[in-house]
Amino acid sequence: MACFQMDLLNEAETALCPASEPSAEVPNGAAGHYLIGLIYRYTDRRRSAVHHFKQALSVDPLFWAAYEELCVLGAAEEGNAIFGESASLYVQKLYSGHAVVSQSMLSSTENKISVSVRNLSPHDPSPRQVKNMHSNTLKDNSGSYHGTALSVGASGQFINGSSANMTFYSTPSPMTAQISAVAPPPIYRNMQANGPHPSLLGNDGSSRSTINTTMQAPRRKFVDEGKLRKISGKLFDSGPRRSTRLAGESGPNTGSSTASSTGNGTSHSSKYPGASKLGSVASRSATFRKGQARGSESTDEGVQQENYDDSHPSITTSSTSSLACDTKSLEEGILMTTGGIIMSESQAITGASDLITLLAILGEGYRLLCMYSCQDALDVYRRLPHKHYNTGWVLSQVGKAHFELVNYLEADHAFSQARLISPYSLEGMDVYSTVLFHLKEDMKLSYLAQELVSTDRLAPQAWCAMGNCYSLQKDHETALKNFQRAVQLNPRFVYAHTLCGHEYVALEDFGNGLKSYLSALRVDERHYNAWYGLGMIFLRQEKFAFAEHHFRKAFHINSRSSVIMSYLGTALHTLKRSDEALLMIEKAISADKKNPLPLYQKANILTSMERFVGALEVLEELKDYAPRESSVYALMGKIYKRCNMHDKAMLHFGLALDLKPSATDVATIKAAIEKLHVPDELEDTL
């Protein structure tokens, strides 16, 4: 783990590998598998990574972080499959035997956990394990419990380890005697492991129950280790400790968060003061949400801790149920519910199954989101009970789903709710900042950025938000600096690389832009924004075949985004495959009625195909939709000019000019007007 944290993946691998053949020999069982999986993931050996994550999951069905990773890698199975009955039985078995249950903290979105925790705490009828996933809660000690996933799974083996570092939030949990509710929803960071989570959750539940019986520890939330320190006074119990892993904080961030979490996890574990065997943090790291920068682990208590779920494989062998993805708060929500109810063994059983169902839903939602079938993900998330739905993790997942569907307004709404519920959660906030960027809300965006930076100066998401703010004001150089800072804080945070790439392109520095996009893709191949960025660079450089290839890759990954479809159409058009282009554009139009871009592209294509009537119809539609858009009138004027209807052309050019287009367009339009009065000159330089 030390090696892993220091990025010496090769050494880490050799350390783990000799022992990894028979699974029993992998140090810390599931956690070890998880760590290996991460190593493979980072060194691009996807299949082995998938294999190891699956092994980790089989050893410990509650290993949310592993599930998250699987989801991110795109190889996840149905949530229900993994978080099935067997998982719950397994968990229960583990629990029944052991007094101490190490709870893996599923750091599901803080919000979720905190909410559920809050719900649980007041009347803590049953010991609920709250998985606090997110560091946010840490900050918010007063009460945001993050449901930390309980890594109950391995509890059997590691009773000692169960003293997982659970940082107990200062939530006023009357249940000192009871096991703290673990907020199970392992938030799967990057959509990865939607599926596996449910199982993880189930495990957590069972672990919780055992803990309850044995431990009368107060609820603990695992928050970043750093936070743990702060809260350590409260938390540590020599008895069974629940390591709540804060599963990936809302990490809509594709991939990077997981990466970061793993990193974080490992570091966190090292911080743990002894007792817990947090040594093998690897498992934790998996759940790291993007947000967490490694460096910030210690400092960034609240926020990042959750992430670490991954990193504590050792700690909780049981806690392998790691916390997956923050963002996948769904899972967490489920965990929460399941976690809460484990009082006694029988309760443990119910708890376990509840936990598992919860995890199942969360996991499923996460997985679907990872697969970018956003509409389905949204439906799945809606199946959650209201309590869980309203947690930060779930809401930010929902927001992310809307964002991927290009429904920026709904995304904005979901994210702002998430902020209200869990103001310190950083997962997914970078996506929120992008949503605000798209909506051009500079006030809200700068407010968000300021808040995030003050919440956690070492989180890459905060700097991404700042960078977006500057970019909105066209100050690309400063934006670039901010994004580079984010990259420095956590090089495995995919989105920061992509945003750097965008800024380089805006500064016309295509070489560096290419490099940034490629490094983003190195971290996470399924990050469609980076594919899109590469496509744009090639489009500008007129390498149309490359452009089309890259847009198509992006389209394969996220088939719902109408913007990508319309760019694919444009690329096809430049390759002279206009019919295919039109088909693609039609798809884009039907995918998203509110998006004017595909309509405009369609008009463009029709114009160049000389189908003026069709183009004019489309433009009339556009005119109704966006009456103040000068380019619509300009294009119409151009068409009329081609059709030699000079008076209409003149009218439209005039309208276009009134709407204050950019300076280049003014020149072009004026030139066109001049040429209008020379009908015998067949110039088509416009």
Added chain:
Amino acid sequence: MATESSEGDEESKIVVGNQQLVVEESLREMAKQAAWSVSSCKPGNGVLSLRDDNLESFWQSDGAQPHLVNIQFQKKVKLQLVVLYVDYKLDESYTPSKIAIRAGDGFHNLKEIKSVELVKPTGWVYISLSGNDPREAFVNTFMLQIAVLSNHLNGRDTHVRQIKVYGPRPNPIPHQPFQFTSREFITYSTVR
């Protein structure tokens, strides 16, 4: 001085400098993509001082008039504005008084496009390259040459503290005939 007054006929204008550098948002600095050279310089006050964003350092020429600053681009670019920082109070007889701007494909076919006359300027002096014709808002060229023809008080050499060149921003969406202006369009126009 805070005001800028310009008067005169087409060929020569008398301008007084601004203290602030304020440029429209639609313009961006183009000079990073260019190769800068000067006709002559005193050691220690070379061409780097023109581009270092430091108003204390200046370029001092060291030869016969006219003194030239050559800006060469790798491809044809559209340019709209040239801004110089000169200061009569500090430089007195070194302050340029007649400046001509020439453009072309290379040293062999430069053509004068603008000529201005300065009177005791202090601060940033804006020289727009647009012609009167609205069609000619930009100058599309490979090379720009700024020639200092004469100085105040008939000084021989000249001091120029900073030069910036501006052109229009490119369309953020390639292969579109026009740029988008309304919020609805811009919101959906890219993936980030």
